[in-house]
Amino acid sequence: MNLKETVSLLYLAKNLYPRDKGLSADGEELINMAKAWAEMLRDIPFEVGKAAVAAHAAGSPFAPAISEIRDYARRLTQPREMTGEEGWAIAMKTIGKYGASPYKDFATGKYPFERARENTPPEVWQVMELLGYRSMCMSENREALRAQFLKTWDKLARQRREQEALLPFLPDELRDQFLAIGE
Numbered sequence: 001m002n003l004k005e006t007v008s009l010l011y012l013a014k015n016l017y018p019r020d021k022g023l024s025a026d027g028e029e030l031i032n033m034a035k036a037w038a039e040m041l042r043d044i045p046f047e048v049g050k051a052a053v054a055a056h057a058a059g060s061p062f063a064p065a066i067s068e069i070r071d072y073a074r075r076l077t078q079p080r081e082m083t084g085e086e087g088w089a090i091a092m093k094t095i096g097k098y099g100a101s102p103y104k105d106f107a108t109g110k111y112p113f114e115r116a117r118e119n120t121p122p123e124v125w126q127v128m129e130l131l132g133y134r135s136m137c138m139s140e141n142r143e144a145l146r147a148q149f150l151k152t153w154d155k156l157a158r159q160r161r162e163q164e165a166l167l168p169f170l171p172d173e174l175r176d177q178f179l180a181i182g183e
Contacts (some may be wrong), residue, residue, distance in 0.1 A: 005046040006038035012055050013063055020063040040066045044073045051076055070165070077091070084153035087124045088146055091136070094120045094128070100137030127152045 001009070001174045014023040025033055033047060041049055046157040052072035064072075098116040108115060113133050117125055128136060130152055131145070 001041045001044055001046050001049050003034055003038045005049070006041060007034045009041075009049050009053060010034055010037065012050060012056075016053065016057040016183070017063040022135060037066060041069065044070070048073045048077055070071060074164070081157065084150040084157070085111055087121075087127065087153050088149050090121060090124045091128055091149060094124070095137050100134045106181065123156070126156060 007030070010023065010030060014020075017023055044052070049069060052069045053064060055072045055076065056068055060068075094116050098119075099110040101112050104111055105115065110118075116128075116133065118130065127149055131148055136145060136149075
């Protein structure tokens with residue numbers, strides 16, 4: 001989003017929240033606010049920004065903060081994140097299907113954990129790997145295992161969201177290095 005588009009976005013927010021004193025700025029003050037917003041929203045297309053402000057206005061009596069606009073923009077443009085409970089259900093199906101046998105499958109020539117890894121969403125497999133696939137298969141206390149899975153899931157999801165929030169503000173070469181490390 002460029003500066004001109006950001007000024008339009010601020011006027012939209014100003015019209016949606018006429019009582020908000022923070023948006024009552026005019027002239028130079030509005031331009032300074034628009035410059036700050038433009039810097040923080042530079043990676044968001046104008047139409048997505050407008051939709052994010054409108055979505056926020058539909059559910060909140062208070063003017064949006066930049067973080068809220070970014071969050072709504074992310075929700076509008078990215079697929080829905082899998083919940084921890086959905087991840088847990090997939091993990092249990094994976095364990096039920098592939099198990100923890102130490103023997104290779106004759107048809108595929110692969111161990112069960114290899115087939116499980118290939119057929120499990122990466123974010124689910126990451127948690128299963130951290131908890132130990134074989135340990136999960138052998139666990140007799142499913143409730144404790146579920147609690148560990150959900151706690152680990154939430155921690156990793158929070159880390160992913162924090163990383164995604166930082167990426168647009170990194171210099172290009174650092175962002176490329178960061179993404180390469182993540183892969």
